[in-house]
Amino acid sequence: xxxxxxxxxxxxxxxxxxxxxxxxxxxxxxxxxxxxxxxxxxxxxxxxxxxxxxxxxxxxxxxxxxxxxxxxxxxxxxxxxxxxxxxxxxxxxxxxxxxxxxxxxxxxxxxxxxxxxxxxxxxxxxxxxxxxxxxxxxxxxxxxxxxxxxxxxxxxxxxxxxxxxxxxxxxxxxxxxxxxxxxxxxxxxxxxxxxxxxxxxxxxxxxxxxxxxxxxxxxxxxxxxxxxxxxxxxxxxxxxxxxxxxxxxxxxxxxxxxxxxxxxxxxxxxxxxxxxxxxxxxxxxxxxxxxxxxxxxxxxxxxxxxxxxxxxxxxxxxxxxxxxxxxxxxxxxxxxxxxxxxxxxxxxxxxxxxxxxxxxxxxxxxxxxxxxxxxxxxxxxxxxxxxxxxxxxxxxxxxxxxxxxxxxxxxxxxx
Ligand SMILES: NC(=O)c1ccc[n+]([C@@H]2O[C@H](COP(=O)([O-])OP(=O)(O)OC[C@H]3O[C@@H](n4cnc5c(N)ncnc54)[C@H](O)[C@@H]3O)[C@@H](O)[C@H]2O)c1
Numbered sequence: 001x002x003x004x005x006x007x008x009x010x011x012x013x014x015x016x017x018x019x020x021x022x023x024x025x026x027x028x029x030x031x032x033x034x035x036x037x038x039x040x041x042x043x044x045x046x047x048x049x050x051x052x053x054x055x056x057x058x059x060x061x062x063x064x065x066x067x068x069x070x071x072x073x074x075x076x077x078x079x080x081x082x083x084x085x086x087x088x089x090x091x092x093x094x095x096x097x098x099x100x101x102x103x104x105x106x107x108x109x110x111x112x113x114x115x116x117x118x119x120x121x122x123x124x125x126x127x128x129x130x131x132x133x134x135x136x137x138x139x140x141x142x143x144x145x146x147x148x149x150x151x152x153x154x155x156x157x158x159x160x161x162x163x164x165x166x167x168x169x170x171x172x173x174x175x176x177x178x179x180x181x182x183x184x185x186x187x188x189x190x191x192x193x194x195x196x197x198x199x200x201x202x203x204x205x206x207x208x209x210x211x212x213x214x215x216x217x218x219x220x221x222x223x224x225x226x227x228x229x230x231x232x233x234x235x236x237x238x239x240x241x242x243x244x245x246x247x248x249x250x251x252x253x254x255x256x257x258x259x260x261x262x263x264x265x266x267x268x269x270x271x272x273x274x275x276x277x278x279x280x281x282x283x284x285x286x287x288x289x290x291x292x293x294x295x296x297x298x299x300x301x302x303x304x305x306x307x308x309x310x311x312x313x314x315x316x317x318x319x320x321x322x323x324x325x326x327x328x329x330x331x332x333x334x335x336x337x338x339x340x341x342x343x344x345x346x347x348x349x350x351x352x353x354x355x356x357x358x359x360x361x362x363x364x365x366x367x368x369x370x371x372x373x374x375x376x377x378x379x380x381x382x383x384x385x386x387x388x389x390x391x392x393x394x395x396x397x398x399x400x401x402x403x404x405x406x407x408x409x410x411x412x413x414x415x
Contacts, residue, residue: 001071001116003089004109006082006098014054014087018061021054025352026394027387031359032062040363042067047118049110049128050149051079051340052088052097055351060093062359068120070094071113075124075149077101078333079340107131114138120362121146121168125294126153126160133165145169145365145372147358151184151215152270152294154376161375169372171361173354176379178387180216183354187346189220191339192266192292193228199317199332199342200288205229210262212255213269214238214245217292221266222250233258235274255279264288266338267298277303283329290332292339299335317342352394356387 022029046068050056056072063070072088074080074097082099089095094116096109110128114121114137121143123129129146132138145168148154154172173179193204209230211222222232222245234245235255246252258265259279263286267274270293280303291298305311310322319331333341346354360383365372392399402410 001094001112003094004096004098004112005085005089006080008086008089010083010086011090012087014057014081014083014085015090017054017081017084018057018087021058021348021351024348025055025058025355027352027390028058028062028356028359029352030390030394031356032065035363036065039067041120041366044119044144044366045069045071045116046120046122046362047071047073047113047116047128048122049073049075049113050122050124051075051345052085052095053079053081053340053345053351054084055346055348055355057084057088058348059355059358060088061091062355063362064091064093066359066363068362069116071096071116071118073097073109073113073128074101074106075127076337076340077103077106078336079345081344111135111137114141117141119144120365122149122358122362123147123153124149126156129153129157129160129170133160133167143168144369145171147171147173147361147365148376149173149179149354149358150294151180151217155270157376166374169365169374170376171365171379172376173357173361173379176357176384176387178353178384178391179357179379183346183350184216185220185223187220187350187354188217188268188292188339189224191343191346192217192221192268192290193224194344195317195338195340195342196264196266196288196290196332199290199315199338200330201315202288204264207231207263208233208261209264209266210235210255210258211250212265212267212274212298213271213293214241215268215270218268219248221268221292222248225264225266226250230264233262259283262287264290266290266292268292269298270294272297273300274298276300277307280304280307280323280329281325283327285327286330288330288332289335290338291335292337294337296334296336299331301331301335304329304331353387353391356390357383360387
């Protein structure tokens with residue numbers, strides 16, 4: 001099958017970014033080097049649907065080094081870095097992605113990678129797994145198993161598992177400690193702020209920043225927004241997380257109240273229509289909206305369209321909506337995942353951990369063919385732990401080992 005990319009001439013530029021990421025992902029690259037001679041994925045085909053960034057290029061090349069034939073599509077129509085897609089295509093990865101796909105093209109590229117009859121399916125958001133389970137064309141596809149990168153994907157796959165229709169085992173990479181505690185929090189925290197700044201180039205200090213959802217992603221964004229001098233308010237529906245946000249020092253109020261006071265709004269819930277028409281109508285003139293959740297459903301963009309008098313694009317990745325009430329609202333990246341649309345996604349150091357889990361989970365699936373249950377399995381704790389050890393080693397950090405006495409004390413019920 002022929003590659004479908006924007007421009008093959010961008011390969012050299014993409015190669016530079018690949019090498020930059022490679023240099024800064026030691027936990028992953030050392031794992032690849034250790035397994036390179038064994039080629040544990042030899043003879044297998046991997047269909048990979050991830051955001052096509054420089055960090056993903058290191059994973060894709062790593063899968064190839066371990067012996068897999070790799071087919072790659074994008075996990076979002078706007079997140080592909082075209083130079084990276086071109087570089088990977090020049091290195092023998094089969095790439096079906098470009099930035100700015102429409103919904104049909106996005107879905108067609110997912111079908112393209114599945115036509116390779118993959119043994120292993122890596123996904124981010126579960127669109128690929130859902131396509132396999134929904135579309136007649138793929139009803140005979142026999143995969144060894146799959147992985148899933150993000151919270152939203154895990155929620156969808158748990159629902160599939162509950163329906164009793166899951167056809168192969170899936171490893172929920174997001175559930176690994178070395179994924180959600182770092183990628184979702186520190187990765188999204190930094191890169192979402194990066195996306196908002198690259199898109200708007202405005203000052204964060206002194207701005208009222210409303211973070212919707214105080215999960216791992218929301219915590220990271222709130223922490224970094226405060227670090228830049230923002231006055232952060234959190235909205236939540238979960239009482240535990242609401243208390244946590246309050247004790248972390250943020251104001252916690254309902255979205256109906258927050259809508260009236262915020263300068264910048266960032267959604268991070270994975271849920272539907274968090275910011276709706278009734279909120280948009282009461283916002284301050286010049287309010288900025290950005291989404292960090294996986295799908296573009298958290299900000300009701302249709303409601304914004306209905307309320308508008310005029311829409312313009314003053315900057316790349318920023319749409320200005322002049323509302324009928326005379327106020328302006330700015331939307332970053334069409335309400336799609338702002339850190340990938342308006343910036344470059346997570347920094348390499350953090351993806352080094354997440355993608356170590358992806359790579360080792362793929363190897364684990366291949367070594368446990370037919371032995372795992374057809375459900376969302378956790379990343380085995382020994383893999384998770386090894387990723388943490390590799391990351392510490394890469395950072396040059398040593399930690400203590402418990403003494404024999406401490407081990408005994410920890411295992412005893414008598415003091
Ligand atoms: N941008 C990225 O690169 C990136 C990275 C990781 C995860 N994600 C995505 O970000 C989203 C959140 O992920 P997470 O790991 O933080 O999930 P999480 O489950 O830890 O947190 C979500 C939080 O949102 C809250 N919430 C749900 N509905 C709400 C509502 N109506 N109002 C306010 N709060 C509400 C929940 O109570 C929860 O605390 C998911 O879609 C996930 O896939 C994006």
